[in-house]
Amino acid sequence: MTTTQQAPAPGATAAERSPAVRVRGLTKRYGQRTVVDGIDLEVRRGEVFALLGPNGAGKTTTVEILEGLRRRDGGEVLVLGEDPATAGRSWRDRIGVVGQATGAGDALTVRETLDHYAVYHAEAEGTDELIAAVGLTEAAGVRSARLSGGQRRRLEVALSMQGRPELLFLDEPTTGLDPVARRQFWTVLERLRAGGTTILLTTHYLDEAAHLADRVGVIDAGRLVDVAPPEEMGGELRARSTVRWREGDGFRTVVTTEPSAVLRDLLAARPLAELPDLTVTRPGLEEVYLQLVGAVPASGTATDADGGTR
Amino acid sequence: MTAAVVREPVADRLRWAVADAFAVAGRDVAHWRRQPVAVLVNALFPVLLLLMFTYLLGGGMVVPGGGGYRDFLVPGMLALAMVFGVEATMTAVVTDTARGITDRFRSLPMAPSAVVAGRCLADMASSVLGLLVLVTAALAIGWRPAGLVPSLAAIGLLLLLRLAFLWIGIYLGLLARDPSAVMAVQILVWPFAFLSNAFVAASAMPGWLAVLAEWNPVAGTVTAVRDLFGAPVGSGGGWATEHAALLAVVWPVVLTAVFAALSVRRFQALSR
Incomplete structure (x- = not known):
């Protein structure tokens, strides 16, 4: 041009x-x-x-x-x-x-x-x-x-x-x-x-x-x-991390904006135990988009969003 | 209106509108040059009808009041060729809209009137060409019009009729959602054509049909053009046949006014 x-x-x-x-x-x-x-x-x-x-x-x-x-x-x-x-x-x-x-x-x-x-x-x-x-x-x-x-x-x-x-x-x-x-x-x-x-x-x-x-x-x-x-994109949704680990027969998940704090509490409560299958994930762009347009429920609605374990 | 548009002198705007209309028409001409076969087939279709009706059916046709069927038929065929133009116009408008070309034109810095005015120019030009082909074919099978001046007047009336059906075509094209709608019009145009005096004199029909055929918007043009070409007009007929020349002007003018107004409204409604 x-x-x-x-x-x-x-x-x-x-x-x-x-x-x-x-x-x-x-x-x-x-x-x-x-x-x-x-x-x-x-x-x-x-x-x-x-x-x-x-x-x-x-x-x-x-x-x-x-x-x-x-x-x-x-x-x-x-x-x-x-x-x-x-x-x-x-x-x-x-x-x-x-x-x-x-x-x-x-x-x-x-x-x-x-x-x-x-x-x-x-x-x-x-x-x-x-x-x-x-x-x-x-x-x-x-x-x-x-x-x-x-x-x-x-x-x-x-x-x-x-x-x-x-x-x-x-x-x-x-x-x-x-x-x-x-x-x-x-x-x-x-x-x-x-x-x-x-x-x-x-x-x-x-x-x-x-x-x-x-x-x-x-x-x-x-x-x-x-x-x-x-x-x-997705601002707050994006900032929500999911902490997930195996406990007994099932998985426990926590959705939080402060994953470090959750992990600290979690590990402090079990100073010697190995937490099986522990993962910390943040939603990808696609997941955020699908949540924004309501195609999937926003993460955090199903579980406690402020970090407390159930 | 923006300040820039208001400042533009009327003469300039008119000049641009005319230039744009010719440019839009030029696009059609460019397409026709690329598809000569399609253009030829369109122009030859009425010729085929003329030959069929003259030689296959003409032998059994008697024109009330006397006169040869060929001379009776040619003006009718010329008028019908103008009516059939409605299909070409509608097809062009509906495909342009379906392909997004109408919207492109609307988004371009051109006069909004040029989209429709260009279509008018292009279709009138193609109709002149179509008339030329059909008249040549008629001359080839021995038809002779009366004189130059009345013949030119007849051509004028035919083109006036084409203008009316052009606007009907534009309106139907804007109304239709997709090109398949053209098919319906292609079928309906036949009963419309037969329910006129184009092939058979209205006086040869049963009473109530004769009235419909006489008042058919094409009928006035057909009779008036027969008269101007010096052809047999078929005897009898009511008020409509006696005042054919008047109707040959009034019908197309009324149709043009009505359908041009409807088309403009429909065109503006595209932005609803």
């Missing part, structure tokens, strides 16, 4: 320093069903933000509202300083959108497709640069109907980058891709991030969010249940 947006310089204007996305109390209902239920969200300039959640959590609806493709029922939304519901053409030139549909079956080649869509932008990025940036140089002359799923997604990204957007929306960009194609796709996004483009992506793949995102927002049933860098 020859031209990409740079992160705002220290002397940047107020507009440039303001967050790329600012959402307060966003709600959206389809009939009686509330699909987005009071979401607060802030995406900083230059960051990659992943909305992570199971299917039907409200990810796509949220993103489509931010893209201006869908109306909201309540709340405040500012994207690049403007309300997407009323923003005009010049605003749309500053965002890039990769939707879920694949645009399969197109009779035009990669190059022809990009050349065609270049017409709609005030100033479009060069087709050759875009093709190179998404790694489609070899496939430039191939009709898009004949592209693989991964190549087609990369063409979509190239199209979304055509207006040199400051902010890029990607809705489940790697769903249905094989592991190799997913990795290739990640590389493309990493390159964009390095160029300073702010990226908001949705995914239901935990590893994708962990790999790509600076911050992850976990969304479940229309509510944002956690926002944190991937390594800090």
Whole structure:
């Protein structure tokens, strides 16, 4: 890519320093069903933000509202300083959108497709640069109907980058891709991030969010249940360790935020005995995520959480 | 409205809207150039019907009030070709929506009207081409229109009818959830076509059917175009047949107004 947006310089204007996305109390209902239920969200300039959640959590609806493709029922939304519901053409030139549909079956080649869509932008990025940036140089002359799923997604990204957007929306960009194609796709996004483009992506793949995102927002049933860098996701849940050992016929478990203290008490009470099968474990990212979206009960609800043995 | 949009002069916005509409239409043209066989098959289908009805069924057809069946049929076929265009328009709209192309257009910095205006331009262009093919085929089997000026007026009326069915197609395309819905329209278009005066004069039908056939939105155009081409119009008929020229304008204009309004509403509802 020859031209990409740079992160705002220290002397940047107020507009440039303001967050790329600012959402307060966003709600959206389809009939009686509330699909987005009071979401607060802030995406900083230059960051990659992943909305992570199971299917039907409200990810796509949220993103489509931010893209201006869908109306909201309540709340405040500012994207690049403007309300997407009323923003005009010049605003749309500053965002890039990769939707879920694949645009399969197109009779035009990669190059022809990009050349065609270049017409709609005030100033479009060069087709050759875009093709190179998404790694489609070899496939430039191939009709898009004949592209693989991964190549087609990369063409979509190239199209979304055509207006040199400051902010890029990607809705489940790697769903249905094989592991190799997913990795290739990640590389493309990493390159964009390095160029300073702010990226908001949705995914239901935990590893994708962990790999790509600076911050992850976990969304479940229309509510944002956690926002944190991937390594800090789950905060308190994450800090809960499980101490487990064999006693008699069964296992005893203690869930605690202070495993050292538990161990000290435990060992002091049995100064000479070996504690069989003693383990201290902390929940992995996946476990925390599943707890956040309510797929499994949070550890600590079944046992005493403040460290006392039963 | 954003400040940037408000500051944009109306003339500039109009110029962009027109340029965008032509760009959208250009995308269709590019696709057609890639799929010449599909385009040819579409254009030749009415020709096939013309030949079938002229040579296979035409021998047994008697036009009430006299005149050759071929000369009676050609204007009817031309009008039906315009009606059949509803399928092409609907297919294009529904596949664009299903593939996410409509949403891409909506997210691009282009005039929102261009999506629909571009479809209009492309489909009208393809209809002109279709008419050209069908007229050439009709001339080849010996059909001769009366004169240049009335013939051009007839072509104008046919394209006006196409415009009405274009908007019906856009509306149905926006209404349908997936491309399989086109099938239903493809089937329903046949009883609609036969329940008109395109193949048989309305006066040859039983009373109540004749009334329906006469008031069919296509009927006015068919009779008016027959008249302009100097073809037999079939004797008899009620008020609707006597005022065919009026109906040939009123029907398409009303249909266009109604379905254009419905389409705009439906298009805006995409963001619900």
